[in-house]
Amino acid sequence: MTSSARARLLISCPDRPGIVAAVSQCLCEQGANIVHSDQHTTDPAGGVFFMRIEFDLPELDSRGASLTRALEPIASRFQMDWKLAYAARLKPMAIFASKEDHCLLELLWRWRAKEMVADIAMVVSNHTDLRGLVEAYGIPFHHIAVTRERQDQAEAAQLQLVEGKVDLIVMARYMRILSPSFIRRFPNRIINIHHSFLPAFVGADPYAQAYSRGVKLIGATAHYATETLDAGPIIEQDVERVDHRNNVEDLKRIGRHVERMVLARAVTWHLEDKVLVYGNKTVVFA
Amino acid sequence: MTSSARARLLISCPDRPGIVAAVSQCLCEQGANIVHSDQHTTDPAGGVFFMRIEFDLPELDSRGASLTRALEPIASRFQMDWKLAYAARLKPMAIFASKEDHCLLELLWRWRAKEMVADIAMVVSNHTDLRGLVEAYGIPFHHIAVTRERQDQAEAAQLQLVEGKVDLIVMARYMRILSPSFIRRFPNRIINIHHSFLPAFVGADPYAQAYSRGVKLIGATAHYATETLDAGPIIEQDVERVDHRNNVEDLKRIGRHVERMVLARAVTWHLEDKVLVYGNKTVVFA
Amino acid sequence: MTSSARARLLISCPDRPGIVAAVSQCLCEQGANIVHSDQHTTDPAGGVFFMRIEFDLPELDSRGASLTRALEPIASRFQMDWKLAYAARLKPMAIFASKEDHCLLELLWRWRAKEMVADIAMVVSNHTDLRGLVEAYGIPFHHIAVTRERQDQAEAAQLQLVEGKVDLIVMARYMRILSPSFIRRFPNRIINIHHSFLPAFVGADPYAQAYSRGVKLIGATAHYATETLDAGPIIEQDVERVDHRNNVEDLKRIGRHVERMVLARAVTWHLEDKVLVYGNKTVVFA
Amino acid sequence: MTSSARARLLISCPDRPGIVAAVSQCLCEQGANIVHSDQHTTDPAGGVFFMRIEFDLPELDSRGASLTRALEPIASRFQMDWKLAYAARLKPMAIFASKEDHCLLELLWRWRAKEMVADIAMVVSNHTDLRGLVEAYGIPFHHIAVTRERQDQAEAAQLQLVEGKVDLIVMARYMRILSPSFIRRFPNRIINIHHSFLPAFVGADPYAQAYSRGVKLIGATAHYATETLDAGPIIEQDVERVDHRNNVEDLKRIGRHVERMVLARAVTWHLEDKVLVYGNKTVVFA
Structure with a gap:
């Protein structure tokens, strides 16, 4: 899974004939x-x-630079947005949490x-419970x-902890809203x-609203944070069944x-370089 | 399933001790x-x-009246909203449809x-395709x-067809909005x-919106029509998975x-007297 | 959830008219x-x-004995197999595990x-890893x-730990087979x-067999242990999707x-007295 | 969906470097x-x-032969088992059925x-009900x-109807076993x-066995028929939940x-050339 020879190449570009041929020919010539x-x-x-191409290249550490050089003219020709990720280089990540532990755990x-391969560099919380x-x-x-008055100061402290140190921040039921300027520093990350x-239920206590409307399904959506709250590109969604026997507490438990x-599915896919973003949506090569 | 001895008793009332004892004692004495x-x-x-009690009472046709008389004082004592339904008396129903056939079929x-037991008395459509x-x-x-100008006249004609003839109207992708006065004549029916x-996506062409947002689930909700459009008591909901490979046409097909x-599940449960409504929600004894 | 007034009455008996009436009348008279x-x-x-009746009886601790006396003649009349469980009396349970931690965790x-309410009295393992x-x-x-030669001795030690101390034993991927004589001491427990x-795949390494057959679903079954291995009454089952991209290791991970x-669902239902066994099957009032 | 320019190329071969490069280069040069x-x-x-490559080649009808000639040396070099399918050429298929109509319908x-694109050439049945x-x-x-004594004669008549006329036979609850010699004529078809x-339940009336064992899931498996009954490569599987309230008739209904x-999913994938078989399993590029 984290073989030292394994790498992943991710590409987005305007579609036109010849892309696959050029890339696969290059990989083949380099021995991948x-x-x-x-x-x-x-x-x-x-x-x-x-x-998304996952490939093995023996002696990747020494031969990766040569592969990169070989890909550059192709990337340039096809106006590619591209990335080469080595599976053995674990992505450093931070988890932001508050008091609830279910997502963090x-x-x-x-x-x-080892079902989720990462370098969890730190957990940052606005409470000490966890x-x-x-x-x-x-x-x-x-x-x-984090207090309402000193949110800027708190974010500055958070930024000092994570900037340059982590590739990914996971908000595992972190109950504070990050500022647009913070979010802009970690686009799709x-x-x-x-x-x-x-x-959808707008406003306070959506579980109470869902209960009073008698919904039969409770769901969750994992997405990349953007400046527009809860409106970023969706990575994964799922639902569970509920019925009239479930009270508001049950709905919350099932929601958890x-x-x-x-x-967990969304984070794992991100770490395995399986999620590509364009516009406000994702392609997930799960 | 439609045995001549089979009946269903449905009760809603303020909760207080003794309801189950009184009702079950009465049914027992009557031989149910x-x-x-x-x-x-x-x-x-x-x-x-x-x-909801489903029971067998031999010679129900002749003994049902006596059972009803025996239940009346109990219903009165506990302020019950109640109903006794004979399984062998098929519920007459009308299906309203437009051009799409998937729900109707x-x-x-x-x-x-015979998986759905009813007396389908008629199909009413604003088109002739089906x-x-x-x-x-x-x-x-x-x-x-049904034209925009003569909607009243069309509803009058519909009403003449169904009133007193059917217990239930199913809108099987009927693409016209029924007027509040029509809906009030068939409460929870x-x-x-x-x-x-x-x-949720508000406005025109929700499938195109869902596509451009990259949703991973497509769902459907069956509910009782109320005067507030699409906001009546929910009977059943479900979802199907979609992904980036699905275009707008695929989403529509999966939606169908x-x-x-x-x-079909919601209608079947209604016909089997398994759905009780209170406030704006349902209890479904599925 | 564990209110001191809350109790559950479980009954199985030959069906004949009057059971519900007699029981509900009795509960009502006792103030439940x-x-x-x-x-x-x-x-x-x-x-x-x-x-299964879940009810509230104020001052249950002092009035429970009187309720039990009142139920006894009814139970006798209808040949009931019955049980009265107090929600606030947590069921003592032991978890048996080996090396794998996923079920235990x-x-x-x-x-x-507090989603699963019990008194976990101990974990017993044939390894020290956990x-x-x-x-x-x-x-x-x-x-x-536990060694093959001294299995009797090990079981005697296990029995000494659990007998009279726990109501329920959960085998959370405990990889040893319990002897029939041990199992007989904990029927449906x-x-x-x-x-x-x-x-179904018989024989060694079923995941490898499932992989080579190209199955599209991986499932799990929770059941009560009986003397016939893996053939006891089923409490719960579920499946997850797999496809050709999943190797044997993936199948095992998804299986976990x-x-x-x-x-977890099966154990929770058992603890909430929602599972009744008859013959080799269960009624689950989930 | 059935654009005259659309084609699908399916390839299986021993894996070695350069396959993707060679094929994609060839397609590119041919204008696909x-x-x-x-x-x-x-x-x-x-x-x-x-x-599996799905591509558009303008004027496919006239340029397809040239593409085939260009692919031949590549196929030979890599020892490919390959197929080029034109989306607009509907696959002729026969449906075999008996008395039950649910799969056929x-x-x-x-x-x-038009959710399933094929040329349904005929339905063949051993009964006249449908x-x-x-x-x-x-x-x-x-x-x-089809009688037990004259099964050979019946198969000869069936063969005369379908041989050379259809690419695919779908057994839509056809309740007779086809002979090995018949099946060998339609490998993976x-x-x-x-x-x-x-x-798994072996022997007569598996639904009655499943009922008496109290299963919580009922499933179905679609597979390619091989000479070993019900043991061919699996294309698709799914399950539905059942519980103690479902009697044997319910299980059968849910099973249907x-x-x-x-x-329907398995047949659609086959018609869209999304299923590749190797050994006794499938790769489904759904």
Whole structure:
């Protein structure tokens, strides 16, 4: 899974003939062996083309630079937005949490079971409740209190902790809103989770609203945070059934279960370079 | 399933001690044998109590009146809203449709397979496209054109067809909005189906909006029509997965599948007297 | 949830008229208020009748004995197999585990989140790997090595730990087979989890077999242990999708997820007295 | 969907470097534009490689022969098992049925709704019950009685109807077993559906067995028929939930629903050239 020879090439570019041929020819000449490959085009006539190639290149550490040089003219010719990721270089990530532990625990658990491969550099929280839990996993825990008046100061402290240190921030039920300027520093690199309902409920206490409307499904949506709250590109969604026997507390409990499953899937896919963003949506090569 | 001895007793009333004892004692004395029983209370201290009892009473046709008389004082004592339904008396229903056939066909099919037990008295449509299909099932088809200017006249004609003739109206993708005055004549007896998305999309062409937002789930909601459009008590909901490979046409096709499944389940539960409404929500003893 | 007034009455008996009337009349006279009630009969004519009534009785601790005395003649008259369980009296349980932690962790987590209400008295393992994890939760951990030659001795030690101390034993991926004589001491009180596939695969390494057959679903089944291995009454089952991209390791990982979800649901239902057994099957009033 | 320019190239071959490069280079030179592409390898070191490329080639009818000639040396070099399918050339298929109509109807319906694109050349049945239904869709219906004594004669008559006329045979609950010699004539071109349970039940009336074991899931499996009954490569599987309230008739009804959904998906994928077989399993590029 984290073989030292394994790498992933991600490409988005305007679709036109010859992209696959050029890239696969280049990989072949460099000695790479394609393991998986996924492609998608929004429209063969003038749409956007997406490709994810997972390949093995023996001695990747020493030969990766040469591969990069070989890909550059192709990328330039096809106006590619591209990235080469080495599977063995674990992505450093921070988890932001508040008091609820369900999402955090699911992530820590999958991480320890090696089902989710990352370098969890730290957990940052505006409360101290989860310190013991986090430190038991051997992960640094940073408490940064956030008050309405001193939000800027808190964000500055958070930024100092994470900037340049992590590739990904996961909001594991972190109950504070990050400012647009913070979010702009991590484009498509902050994953958030929120509940979702059919129909949508606006305003306070959506679970109470969902209960009084008698919904039969409770859902959750994982998405990349953008400056528009809860409106960023969707990575994953799922639902669970509920019925009239479930009270508001039950709905919240069931909501927690679906949240932790959906967030864990979304984060894992991101870490495996399976999510490509364009416009306000995602291509997930799961 | 439609045994001549089988009946269903449905009760809603303020919850207080002794309801189950009184009703079950009465049924026992009358010679009824309980087959299924479901109960629910929104709150044991002063909430609303719901009960559905399915029972067999030999010679129901002749002994039903005596049972009704025996239940009346109990109903009065506990301020019950109640109903006694004989399984062998098929509920007459009308299906309203427009041009799309997927929901209509699913209902006709389950009806012919005896999975959905009803007396489908007629199909009413504002178009003639589905006439051949409906008549092949031996069901009367009525075409009532609906124009914006003469909507009142069309509704009057519809009303004349259905009033006193049917217990239930199913809107199987009937693309016209019924007027509040029409809907008020059939309280909790008109079932409608509509698509639903996470998040919700307001305005024209929701499938195009869902596509451009990159949703991962497409859903449908069956509900009782009320004067507030698409905001009546929810009977059933379900979703199907979609991904980036699905174009807008795919989303619509997948939407049709989930619509027909959800509508068929909701209608079947209604026909089996499994749905109780209170406030703007349902108790479904499925 | 664990209100001191809350109790559950579970009944199985030959079905005949008057059971519900007699029981509900008795509860009413004793001052109990029914919160939920579920009934099922395998056949109204001479089948088996099952009932679960959840009720509130103020001052249950002092008035419970009087209720029990009042129920006794009814139970005798209808030949009932019955049980009265107080919600506030947590069921003591032991978890048996080996080296894998996924099922154990899911149970401990739900227990700490108060989603699963029990008194986890101990974890018993034939390995020491999980000691740290268990003790971090403040739960006693007992290591009892099990060798093929000294299995009797190990079981005797296990029995000494649990007999008279626990109501329920959960085999959370405990990889040793318990002897028939051990199992007979805990009828319908040992819950086990195992993988399940469509079709079934007999013999060694079922995941490898499932992989080579190209199955599209991986499942798990939670059941009560009986003397016939993996053939006891089924409590819960579920599946997850897999496809050709999943290798044998992926299938195992996905299998672990479905195992922990299915086992946690089954154990929770058992603890809430929602599972009744008859013959080799269950009635689950979930 | 059935654009005259659209084609699909399917390839299986021993995996080695350069396959994708060679094929995509060739398609590019011939003027084809790749719309979708899926690849899979069972093992980058010496495994089997699978690829499905969907592309548009203007004037495909006249330029297809040239493309084929250009691909031939590549196919030969890499020892490819390959196929070029034109989307506009509808695959002729026969549906074999007996008395049950649920699978047949689901296929006819999707076909008429253009959700399943094929040329349904005929329905062949060993009973006459479904004649009216089939002919209402304008499809030829052939009745060939099958008796135990004259099975050979019946198969000869069936063979005369289908051989050279159809590419695919779908057994839509056809309740007779086809002989090995018949099946060998249509390798990976006969799709069958059967129920499936966790655990598996061998022998007569599996629904009664599933009921008496109290299963919580009812499933169905669509597979290619091979000489070993119900053991061919699996194309698709799914399950539905059941519980103690469902009697044997309910299980059968629910089984019919899951059968028709699973069969329709499997047939549609086959018709869209999305299923590749190797050994006794499938790669489904759904």
